[in-house]
Amino acid sequence: MILKGLRVVLFAVALLISMIPAAHAVGCSLQIFAVDYPPIVEPGQSFQVTTQMNVTCSQSKAYIVGRLDVVETAPNVILSSTSFPIGYFADLAGGTRNVTAVNKVVAPPLQANWTLQVSATLFTSVSAIGGSQKGPFTIMVGHAPLPERLQTASILNNGDFENGLDGWSVEKSYGYLTITNKVAHSGSSALKLQMPPRHFGTIDGAMVVGVSQTISVADLRSLRVRAWVMDGCYAPWYVSCSLLGSGRLRVQVGGFTETYDFGGCSSWCQIDHNVTEDLKPRLTLAQYASILHSDRAVPVTISLELLNAGSYFVAHLDDVQVSASVPLGSTPFLSQSFHGVGMSNQGVPEVNANVVAASSRGLLWFRSLSEEHIVKLMENGFLAKQLPLESFN
Structure with a gap:
C-alpha cells in the first residue's frame, strides 16, 4: 500500500516537472534585416532607432528574451539599451518569429558625423544563447561643421x-x-x-x-x-x-x-x-564635446x-x-577670479579681473570684469598697463 502511494506521488511530481518549460537543447539564431533611423538630427536631439529582426529557434522549451543595444563604434560604448520578449518555442520543430525593437537615443551636442551600430543578444534564464550586429551606419549631427580659425x-x-x-x-x-x-x-x-x-x-x-x-x-x-x-x-x-x-x-x-x-x-x-x-x-x-567643444571653462x-x-x-x-x-578671438584661458589687482596707495584703482594669460617671467595679463580692457600686472602687484581687449586677441 505504501509502495503504491509512493508511485502515485512520483508520477505526480514527474507530471508537474514535464509541464515546466525547461531550457534544454536550446538552439536559436537571430538575423537583423532592417534598421530605421533619421539620417540627420540636431545636436542634443532625442530620436528613435527601430530595428527589425528574425528569431529562429529549434528544440527549445525555454522562455527567451532579447536585448538590443545602440553602440557608438569608435570607443565601443553602449548609448541605449532596450529589451524585447520572444517567449516560448515549445514545439520540437521550433519556428521563426519577427520582432521589432525601438531604442531612444540622444544626439551629442556637437556637429559631426556620428557612427553607430546595433547589437542584439538573446537570453534564457541561464545564459546568452546567440546574437547579431548590424552596421555601422552614419548619422549627421547638425550641418557640416565649418572649419574654425x-x-x-x-x-x-x-x-x-x-x-x-x-x-x-x-x-x-x-x-x-x-x-x-x-x-x-x-x-x-x-x-x-x-x-x-x-x-x-x-x-x-x-x-x-x-x-x-x-x-x-x-x-x-x-x-x-x-x-x-x-x-x-x-x-x-x-x-x-x-x-x-x-x-x-x-x-x-x-x-x-x-x-x-x-x-x-x-x-x-x-x-x-x-x-x-x-x-x-x-x-x-x-564626452568629447563636453570637454573639447564646450563654451564652459574646463579644468x-x-x-x-x-x-x-x-x-x-x-x-x-x-x-x-x-x-x-581655442577659437580665434576667445580668451586663451580663465583662472579663479582675482580681487584687488593693483595698489590703491599707488594711485591705481582696484580692479576685479580674471587671468587670461601668463608668462614664466611673472607677468600676468588680466581681463577686467567690469570693463572691456586687458590689465597687465607686474611681479610686485602694481598695475603696469591697460590695453583694449581687441589688441590682445
Missing part, C-alpha cells in the same frame, strides 16, 4: 621653474622635491624629484612625489603637452635601470585622464604628446610625478609647456 596659447605658469615653485602645488607622500640650479635644460633652474627605495612591504606605485598645476580653459579645442626630462637611478648591478623608470606625466582634462610614463633619459630628452588625439579614441562624441591639471619602483630614482624636469587651442 584657432589660436594657440601657452596656459602653464612658470613651466621653466625660474620662479621656483610659484604656480605649482606640491604632492608628496614619500621622497624629495627641490629646485636645482646645478642642472637645467635652459635658463638656470629645473625641478628635481627624488624617490628612494620603497619601504619593506610597500607595493610599487604606492608612494609619490611631484607637483601639479590646474588651469581652467574656456572654448578648448585641443591640448598639447611638452616637457624636457633627464633621469637616472641607482640600482644593484643585477637590476636593469630601464625597468625601474617610475616617472609619470599626468594630464587631466575635465573628468578624463591621460598618463604618460617617462624614464631612461640619461641626457635631456623631450616628452611631446597630443592629449586631444590620445583622448579621442576613448570618448563618445558627447586642466598637469602633474609631474615620481612613483616608488624599487630603487633610488632621480628625475629632472624643465621647460614644461601646455598649449591650448
Whole structure:
C-alpha cells in the first residue's frame, strides 16, 4: 500500500516537472534585416532607432528574451539599451518569429558625423544563447561643421621653474622635491624629484612625489603637452635601470585622464604628446564635446610625478609647456577670479579681473570684469598697463 502511494506521488511530481518549460537543447539564431533611423538630427536631439529582426529557434522549451543595444563604434560604448520578449518555442520543430525593437537615443551636442551600430543578444534564464550586429551606419549631427580659425596659447605658469615653485602645488607622500640650479635644460633652474627605495612591504606605485598645476580653459579645442626630462637611478648591478623608470606625466582634462610614463633619459630628452588625439579614441562624441567643444571653462591639471619602483630614482624636469587651442578671438584661458589687482596707495584703482594669460617671467595679463580692457600686472602687484581687449586677441 505504501509502495503504491509512493508511485502515485512520483508520477505526480514527474507530471508537474514535464509541464515546466525547461531550457534544454536550446538552439536559436537571430538575423537583423532592417534598421530605421533619421539620417540627420540636431545636436542634443532625442530620436528613435527601430530595428527589425528574425528569431529562429529549434528544440527549445525555454522562455527567451532579447536585448538590443545602440553602440557608438569608435570607443565601443553602449548609448541605449532596450529589451524585447520572444517567449516560448515549445514545439520540437521550433519556428521563426519577427520582432521589432525601438531604442531612444540622444544626439551629442556637437556637429559631426556620428557612427553607430546595433547589437542584439538573446537570453534564457541561464545564459546568452546567440546574437547579431548590424552596421555601422552614419548619422549627421547638425550641418557640416565649418572649419574654425584657432589660436594657440601657452596656459602653464612658470613651466621653466625660474620662479621656483610659484604656480605649482606640491604632492608628496614619500621622497624629495627641490629646485636645482646645478642642472637645467635652459635658463638656470629645473625641478628635481627624488624617490628612494620603497619601504619593506610597500607595493610599487604606492608612494609619490611631484607637483601639479590646474588651469581652467574656456572654448578648448585641443591640448598639447611638452616637457624636457633627464633621469637616472641607482640600482644593484643585477637590476636593469630601464625597468625601474617610475616617472609619470599626468594630464587631466575635465573628468578624463591621460598618463604618460617617462624614464631612461640619461641626457635631456623631450616628452611631446597630443592629449586631444590620445583622448579621442576613448570618448563618445558627447564626452568629447563636453570637454573639447564646450563654451564652459574646463579644468586642466598637469602633474609631474615620481612613483616608488624599487630603487633610488632621480628625475629632472624643465621647460614644461601646455598649449591650448581655442577659437580665434576667445580668451586663451580663465583662472579663479582675482580681487584687488593693483595698489590703491599707488594711485591705481582696484580692479576685479580674471587671468587670461601668463608668462614664466611673472607677468600676468588680466581681463577686467567690469570693463572691456586687458590689465597687465607686474611681479610686485602694481598695475603696469591697460590695453583694449581687441589688441590682445
